[in-house]
Amino acid sequence: METKLVKVDSENPERELLTEAAEILRKGGLVAFPTETVYGLGANGLDGDACKRIYEAKGRPSDNPLILTIGDISGLYPIVSRVTENAEKIIDAFWPGPITLVLPKADCVPSAVTGGLDTVAVRYPSNKIARELIKLAGIPVAAPSANSSGKPSPTRASHVAFDLDGKIDMIIDGGAADWGLESTILDVSEDKLVLLRPGAVTQEMIEKVVGPIDVDPAVYSKPSKDIVPKAPGMKYKHYSPSAKVILVSGPGDNVIRTINEKVREDEAKGLKVGIMATVQTENSYESGNVLVVGDRDKPETIGANLFKILRKFDFIGADVVYSEVFDEDGEGAAIMNRLNKAAGFNYIRC
Ligand code: AMP
Numbered sequence: 389m390e391t392k393l394v395k396v397d398s399e400n401p402e403r404e405l406l407t408e409a410a411e412i413l414r415k416g417g418l419v420a421f422p423t424e425t426v427y428g429l430g431a432n433g434l435d436g437d438a439c440k441r442i443y444e445a446k447g448r449p450s451d452n453p454l455i456l457t458i459g460d461i462s463g464l465y466p467i468v469s470r471v472t473e474n475a476e477k478i479i480d481a482f483w484p485g486p487i488t489l490v491l492p493k494a495d496c497v498p499s500a501v502t503g504g505l506d507t508v509a510v511r512y513p514s515n516k517i518a519r520e521l522i523k524l525a526g527i528p529v530a531a532p533s534a535n536s537s538g539k540p541s542p543t544r545a546s547h548v549a550f551d552l553d554g555k556i557d558m559i560i561d562g563g564a565a566d567w568g569l570e571s572t573i574l575d576v577s578e579d580k581l582v583l584l585r586p587g588a589v590t591q592e593m594i595e596k597v598v599g600p601i602d603v604d605p606a607v608y609s610k611p612s613k614d615i616v617p618k619a620p621g622m623k624y625k626h627y628s629p630s631a632k633v634i635l636v637s638g639p640g641d642n643v644i645r646t647i648n649e650k651v652r653e654d655e656a657k658g659l660k661v662g663i664m665a666t667v668q669t670e671n672s673y674e675s676g677n678v679l680v681v682g683d684r685d686k687p688e689t690i691g692a693n694l695f696k697i698l699r700k701f702d703f704i705g706a707d708v709v710y711s712e713v714f715d716e717d718g719e720g721a722a723i724m725n726r727l728n729k730a731a732g733f734n735y736i737r738c
């Protein structure tokens with residue numbers, strides 16, 4: 389299959405290009421498009437066969453359900469069977485935006501979307517291209533991240549092309565995704581709300597609106613026999629480059645000294661070594677391939693670049709990557725959740 393790549397203006401999306409993309413979606417095809425979190429891989433969310441094509445293109449396990457995106461709030465009610473009072477409060481506070489809500493599903497939602505669950509994950513993105521496209525398609529659009537399963541999520545059209553060229557009908561290039569990490573996932577299907585995946589909308593922001601919420605234990609610990617994530621996708625190895633990723637934590641000076649020692653040892657063995665550094669530390673490393681992920685004082689820069697930098701380590705063929713770690717406060721929770729998963733919770737504490 390030939391994949392058509394089209395550039396669309398993120399501020400004033402060209403209507404004729406989005407109409408063509410919407411037509412592909414309505415006919416059962418696959419279109420990757422930008423959102424404010426990462427690029428999504430869209431299919432008609434009411435067409436089970438179209439949704440199955442998403443799983444094929446991504447190589448995604450069939451028990452890992454998809455997210456349904458909607459282009460305006462009226463799109464929510466036909467696909468869920470109940471909207472709780474707390475869900476309404478979250479919607480008023482944060483939609484459109486980077487938070488996905490898990491709600492009881494309506495009968496029209498195919499099991500290919502939900503992986504057989506009786507709930508459905510729904511998001512109303514704020515990105516203009518995404519909203520216009522979904523509205524023009526006139527259907528809920530199933531849209532998980534547009535990467536090969538297990539690889540870092542795509543934050544640019546070039547990442548999507550690298551993973552999925554020849555496997556999908558169209559890629560809409562709308563520039564770099566603003567936030568760069570996947571949406572927050574909040575289960576609002578029961579009375580007690582549960583955070584299933586941290587993202588741009590933080591636990592603190594949610595609790596200001598609805599009071600204390602629960603956090604799924606898999607958010608901060610390695611999934612195991614006792615800790616089975618409620619978001620099925622969180623149990624898979626994820627976000628990983630081919631290199632082995634090792635997180636180094638401790639006081640700043642110790643981290644730099646330890647990484648320098650490890651890099652020397654590994655390079656002596658003939659390994660290609662990557663270092664994920666920050667603007668604060670980039671000049672402190674003596675050898676290795678140093679890539680700057682962002683500025684510690686501006687965590688949003690780290691979120692925006694994390695997946696791009698993980699992909700770059702693959703591109704340069706790193707065998708092993710040492711990474712600094714970050715504060716888990718606020719948006720740092722999402723950054724460390726993804727980094728822990730990329731590293732399989734592999735730490736050197738110094
Ligand atoms: P992605 O958009 O690629 O990040 O994948 C969607 C994420 O949403 C995966 O982690 C899924 O496990 C999660 N998800 C989708 N539907 C549900 C649901 N009904 N309950 C819990 N998690 C869900």
Ligand code: MG
Pocket residue numbers: 532533541
């Ligand atoms: Mg994904």
